[in-house]
Amino acid sequence: MATDAAVLERPRPRPAVSGALARGVATGYLSVVVLLPLAALVWSSRAGGLGAFWEQATRPEAVAALKLTLGVAAVCALVNAVAGTAIAWTLVRDRFPGKGIVDALIDLPFALPTIVAGLTLLALYGPGGPFGVSIAFTRTALLLALLFVTLPFVVRAVQPVLLELDTEMEEAAASLGAASFAIFRRIVFPNLLPAILSGVALAFARAVGEFGAVVLISGNLPFKTEVSSVYIFGQLQSGNESGAAAVSVLLLGISLAVLLAIGAFRRWRTRHDG
Amino acid sequence: MARYVLRFGALGYLALLLLVPVGLVFYRAFEHGFGQAWDAVSSHQAVHALELTLLIAAIAVPANTVFGIVLALALVRTRFPGRGLVNAVVDLPLALSPVVVGLALFLLYGRGGWLGGLAGHGIKILFAFPGMVLATMFVSLPFVVREVVPVLREVGTDQEQAAETLGASPLQVFRRITFPAIRWAVAYGVVLTTARAIGEFGAVSVVSGRIEGKTETLPLYVQARFEGFDTPGAYTASVVLAVIAIATVVGLRAFHPREETAA
Amino acid sequence: MKAIWIALVGVALLAGSAAGASKGTTVNLVAYSTPKDAYGKIIQAFQNTAAGNGVGFNQSYDASGDQARKVAAGLPADVLNLSLDPDIEMLVRKGLVPKNWKANAHEGIVNDSVVVFVVRDENPKKIKGWNDLVKPGVSVITPNPFTSGGARWNVMAAYGAVRRQGKTDTQAVQYLKRLFHHVPVQPDSARTALQIFAQGQGDVLLTYENDAIYAEKKGVHTEYHIPKATVLIETPAALTKSGLKKPAAKAFYKYLWSSTAQKAFADQGYRPVIKSVAKGYKFAQPPGLFTITSRKWGLTGWTKVNRRFFDPNNGVMAKIERSLGH
Numbered sequence A: 001m002a003t004d005a006a007v008l009e010r011p012r013p014r015p016a017v018s019g020a021l022a023r024g025v026a027t028g029y030l031s032v033v034v035l036l037p038l039a040a041l042v043w044s045s046r047a048g049g050l051g052a053f054w055e056q057a058t059r060p061e062a063v064a065a066l067k068l069t070l071g072v073a074a075v076c077a078l079v080n081a082v083a084g085t086a087i088a089w090t091l092v093r094d095r096f097p098g099k100g101i102v103d104a105l106i107d108l109p110f111a112l113p114t115i116v117a118g119l120t121l122l123a124l125y126g127p128g129g130p131f132g133v134s135i136a137f138t139r140t141a142l143l144l145a146l147l148f149v150t151l152p153f154v155v156r157a158v159q160p161v162l163l164e165l166d167t168e169m170e171e172a173a174a175s176l177g178a179a180s181f182a183i184f185r186r187i188v189f190p191n192l193l194p195a196i197l198s199g200v201a202l203a204f205a206r207a208v209g210e211f212g213a214v215v216l217i218s219g220n221l222p223f224k225t226e227v228s229s230v231y232i233f234g235q236l237q238s239g240n241e242s243g244a245a246a247v248s249v250l251l252l253g254i255s256l257a258v259l260l261a262i263g264a265f266r267r268w269r270t271r272h273d274g
Numbered sequence B: 001m002a003r004y005v006l007r008f009g010a011l012g013y014l015a016l017l018l019l020v021p022v023g024l025v026f027y028r029a030f031e032h033g034f035g036q037a038w039d040a041v042s043s044h045q046a047v048h049a050l051e052l053t054l055l056i057a058a059i060a061v062p063a064n065t066v067f068g069i070v071l072a073l074a075l076v077r078t079r080f081p082g083r084g085l086v087n088a089v090v091d092l093p094l095a096l097s098p099v100v101v102g103l104a105l106f107l108l109y110g111r112g113g114w115l116g117g118l119a120g121h122g123i124k125i126l127f128a129f130p131g132m133v134l135a136t137m138f139v140s141l142p143f144v145v146r147e148v149v150p151v152l153r154e155v156g157t158d159q160e161q162a163a164e165t166l167g168a169s170p171l172q173v174f175r176r177i178t179f180p181a182i183r184w185a186v187a188y189g190v191v192l193t194t195a196r197a198i199g200e201f202g203a204v205s206v207v208s209g210r211i212e213g214k215t216e217t218l219p220l221y222v223q224a225r226f227e228g229f230d231t232p233g234a235y236t237a238s239v240v241l242a243v244i245a246i247a248t249v250v251g252l253r254a255f256h257p258r259e260e261t262a263a
Numbered sequence C: 001m002k003a004i005w006i007a008l009v010g011v012a013l014l015a016g017s018a019a020g021a022s023k024g025t026t027v028n029l030v031a032y033s034t035p036k037d038a039y040g041k042i043i044q045a046f047q048n049t050a051a052g053n054g055v056g057f058n059q060s061y062d063a064s065g066d067q068a069r070k071v072a073a074g075l076p077a078d079v080l081n082l083s084l085d086p087d088i089e090m091l092v093r094k095g096l097v098p099k100n101w102k103a104n105a106h107e108g109i110v111n112d113s114v115v116v117f118v119v120r121d122e123n124p125k126k127i128k129g130w131n132d133l134v135k136p137g138v139s140v141i142t143p144n145p146f147t148s149g150g151a152r153w154n155v156m157a158a159y160g161a162v163r164r165q166g167k168t169d170t171q172a173v174q175y176l177k178r179l180f181h182h183v184p185v186q187p188d189s190a191r192t193a194l195q196i197f198a199q200g201q202g203d204v205l206l207t208y209e210n211d212a213i214y215a216e217k218k219g220v221h222t223e224y225h226i227p228k229a230t231v232l233i234e235t236p237a238a239l240t241k242s243g244l245k246k247p248a249a250k251a252f253y254k255y256l257w258s259s260t261a262q263k264a265f266a267d268q269g270y271r272p273v274i275k276s277v278a279k280g281y282k283f284a285q286p287p288g289l290f291t292i293t294s295r296k297w298g299l300t301g302w303t304k305v306n307r308r309f310f311d312p313n314n315g316v317m318a319k320i321e322r323s324l325g326h
Helices: A002-009 A016-045 A050-057 A060-093 A099-105 A114-125 A139-164 A168-175 A180-209 A212-217 A228-237 A241-273 B002-030 B034-041 B044-077 B083-095 B098-109 B129-139 B142-155 B158-165 B170-199 B202-208 B218-227 B231-255 C002-022 C036-047 C064-073 C085-093 C149-164 C169-181 C190-198 C209-217 C247-255 C259-267 C302-310 C316-325
Strands: C026-031 C056-061 C079-081 C109-119 C204-208 C223-225 C229-239 C288-290
Touching (some): A016 A241, A016 B083, A060 A228, A060 A241, A060 C316, A139 B142, A168 A180, A180 B083, A212 A228, A228 B098, B002 B034, B002 B231, B034 B231, B044 B218, B044 B231, B083 B142, B142 B170, B218 B231, C026 C036, C036 C247, C079 C247, C085 C229, C149 C169, C149 C190, C204 C209
Antiparallel strands (some): C109 C223
16 A cells, blocks of 8 residues: 555654653663762772772682672572573463462562571571571572572563463464473463563672672671672771772673673574564 | 473472561561560651651652663664663662662762762762662662563564554553553562562661661661561561562552453 | 959850750761660660750661761761771771870770670580680681671680780681681671571670670570680770760760769670779679780780781781681
């Protein structure tokens, strides 16, 4: 139809003014709330010069803490990817008594102050706990605390996508005799992947920065169970503000790099599929 | 068969990691009876802490929601230079430990900081309400954005383009087509943002100055109770926070009862 | 005649403005977390006195180091009570506390305590002295010396006690290294350490005597034992430069050494510094008590000790933590 061709040829009527204004406001908000404080942090860390920055950031305890932090956060993110998707699936597609209650509880790790989370986990899985296990002050305890704190991320990221997902294709595939797992792998999973990756990025970021729950249960032994956030805290308390800022900025840079990578991967996958 | 395996696996994980610890919190709060629990949270200090927490959330959550939707639209529907970077920066607040958030805010608004002069003109940011709101906004920033972006991508632009060619204004397009498509994502984003805003301890603790009866939020009150060996009081106050978070989810579901897909 | 009138009016005006300045002012008290209950009582009592009538208080309680940093960043503070000298000295360097803050009868020390061992009921491992801490199989809980002021007192108590046994400085540092081998977890604060110990972790906890007493009062059973040789923990309080400008703050600061205030501290487990008040309480005197300035045992005051032991780069404790990790 002539009108359609004409419509397709003319440039898309981008709501130019209001769009730019909205973007401007959003960027302004982001700058004031996030970027400005971060800029102040980065600026402070370079105060002593690049050499001092590097020296502070590469001290043995700092490096050990960094390795531990990134390693545990990665494991935590992976576990969340699997468990979170499974939980979201169960909450959306399954029916069982008490489902509503369970759904309402998912966000509690956020709402409970971290000190409560830490103390509760310690009471349960530390010495004197009812299960007879005592993994407190080990790396397992560290992972456990982080899994608790990051539980809601992947679950809540996947749920809305699952809710919006059109089940036509799955039903068609099932009626053609495809196995459930194949349906999942080929039809559902590609649609969920962007959401899973979103949740994973958040979980990773949070795991890297967690302090309150971890500081209680993990033991804080340098080189063994001390994560970067606790190390930074210790430096600050000892008056080494520049060292604290340096390690913070390094951690920030690495987190940014990982988040960029996850984002790029997601864009690649989406282009690949779409 | 697979359904049962999945269900038990997921629920088992949840039980160990979430249900049991949360159950313990509730148990510890009420183990000495409802009366004592009530006394613990009806003190003047506790009530003020609750009010302050809710007030901060009432500002931070809507702000982050509006920002989240706008930014999500910008990230998905438009192309601008640095899109990938902005995308990653949005998640950064979570990666910072609260100690560092506090440090960054100190460096910006504290004495000798870039905006430290504001205090001299009577605009108190640190150790006052504005600082606490800023810190809360900072840590709860990403959620609405992150929830909305995947759904926006999933939904596609067909309907929006159709509406535009039929002459709808951008606002109408948003109100009638875009928003209904993302409302679940926004809802979940709001739920997460609220939970995080009321439960934030670390960053708020650093910037609040913890002036009793003035700048003490409920999570800070919880910690103060622990410090004073009033463990039941601490757990009871935690239960209040948990109840608010649960109420948010329940309230949202009441608004949109249709939450099952045609399975 | 006229001169006398002018003088009288002048005096009346001065007195009036001084009294007026006290009324309607707010005193900002910034303290570390432990003495909160005591201050509740002290402030109430102070407000019943003439000098305190109508004076409002802003109270803030948090870890000592955190409070110092917050005051440096702009938290309003008139009266400070922190757990370590260096925290106050940091504020002197920033120009917020006058250099001569110690120039009073008690050198700014508002109450005392001692480092004690908290043990399990009936002390099954028979932990009595510092040498018992490094026996095989003994697990010791102490906070992280880089994040907790209390932990620094613990370390210096250990060091001083070993020096008192006649050992050299090198041997005492060796002891510290052995001690930290026995520490499975270093919580970030003293109160957290106590909570963790109460939950069942460790055989002995190193902490302030007043914390142990306070915990007992609050229903957390703590059996504690004072080792023969231990350090006298002296907690400092100071008036800031802004506090000096407020008569009410100055009056409150002085009031901290009144018998009412000292009794309030003692009721919470602190050792009062006013002898007449101390007589009313039974605090055991360990025979080998020393202070942070007992030069005989190598303790040369907080400034030097802080630099030597707790410098985050090259301090003795930093080196010990590093050697433990490898």
